[in-house]
Amino acid sequence: MISDKTIGRLSLYRRLLNGLEQSGQATVFSHEVASMAGVTAAQVRRDVMSIGFSGSPAKGYGVSELAEAISTVLYRGTTQTGALIGVGNLGRALLAYFVGRHPKLSIRAAFDRDPAKTNRVINGCRCYPNNQLAEVVRTEGIQVGVITVPAGEAQSAANDLCQAGILGLLNFAPVRLWVPAHVYVEDLDVSQSLERVAYFAGQRAADKEVTK
Amino acid sequence: MISDKTIGRLSLYRRLLNGLEQSGQATVFSHEVASMAGVTAAQVRRDVMSIGFSGSPAKGYGVSELAEAISTVLYRGTTQTGALIGVGNLGRALLAYFVGRHPKLSIRAAFDRDPAKTNRVINGCRCYPNNQLAEVVRTEGIQVGVITVPAGEAQSAANDLCQAGILGLLNFAPVRLWVPAHVYVEDLDVSQSLERVAYFAGQRAADKEVTK
DNA sequence: GCCTGTGAAGCTATTCACAGCT
DNA sequence: AGCTGTGAATAGCTTCACAGGC
Secondary structure, three states: OOOHHHHHHHHHHHHHHHHHHHOOOOEEOHHHHHHHHOOOHHHHHHHHHHOOOOOEOOOEEEHHHHHHHHHHHHHOOOOEEEEEEOOOHHHHHHHHHHOOOOOOEEEEEEEEOOHHHOOEEEOOEEEEEHHHHHHHHHHHOOOEEEEOOOHHHHHHHHHHHHHOOOOEEEEOOOOOOOOOOOOEEEEOOHHHHHHHHHHHHHHHHHHHHHHO | OOOHHHHHHHHHHHHHHHHHHHOOOOEEOHHHHHHHHOOOHHHHHHHHHHOOOOOEOOOEEEHHHHHHHHHHHHHOOOOEEEEEEOOOHHHHHHHHHHOOOOOOEEEEEEEEOOHHHOOEEEOOEEEEEHHHHHHHHHHHOOOEEEEOOOHHHHHHHHHHHHHOOOOEEEEOOOOOOOOOOOOEEEEOOHHHHHHHHHHHHHHHHHHHHHHO
16 A cells, blocks of 8 residues: 555655654654655655654654654564575675664574574674574564575575565565565665666766767 | 666666576567566567667567667766775675676775775775775776765765765665765665565565455 | 567656645 | 645656567
């Protein structure tokens, strides 16, 4: 019912609101959030509307109330749990970034097929060998998988995770994953983003030449 | 003229075509590319049309010809150069991922303000102190910046890069950057993606409960 | 028969614009 | 006066569907 784009923006708003909360601001107008998030005020109001939250024309939105309302939608009152597979450079970077930082979204386990990396704690996260995946996913009740293995192993990692009962995947490998229809997949393709930036940067450079 | 979404897909098609080339396949139909890329065949044909390339109804598209045509659009015949700022976990992961891998898109320099990380080669990339940024960007003719510093330093890093004359930014920090209008910015917000996956995974789980 | 190229239709997402409130 | 909430309009993107070709 709520679109993926809206969910993404709500996640961003929530982080921004947490910042405002920290700084002691009690209420906020749609155009203030909009400017921080880089979207229009109308967009913010629509997104807020989509979760059934209301502000007041006089005061705007209550900062903590709105943050709380977004949290309720995003996490449904429970803490979501995740696992990461592939403890290479990127995997470790993500563990360092996430572990312990997010109260409602916790990476509970990491997996790797390299025995040198398993059975110890890396960046605050317990690391298991791949063959314990199904068991750990079940006992920890993990719903989300983060795939940071090389491209050639990604499909097999996805298979294992889906088999284990995972319902959502965040995939950093530059390959299309084939998964059961009930599993949600989001691809985060860094090469693609970088190539896009290079293209539009080059375009700007070409425009400059022309305008000269 | 070509939309950012189309550019992203073209980048993906090019990688897929390179794979086919490797395996010796000479021609390919739109529906084959579509299935590999996870889009519709009509979408592929539109995207190909947007760069003015043509296939034949009998044989489909020439694999290397199409790959070449996409490269020409994306890189304009020159090699695009980039610099990365922030040699932490994530920065190193990206250096390991990109350096030397991509013939037309080369990360030429990394920057960090920590003296322990500078004036040496990290994952194949020369690492300079921040105060040499302007000079190196100029001498290497760098057009694209990749920001992997902590959120609090991102705006200042962006300022330095824009000042130095960069035209495109790939930003991993979860903050909105304010840059001159002629600079293209793409944000890659990992938290946002993960929260989105968690949301839709949770949704699927809830659906299951209901259908039970 | 099965493909490409493409006008036209259909969808989705965003923005406009204004009524209603304080 | 300046805000929110929202129907209506717009813009942008994707898919349909079919003419034309081998």
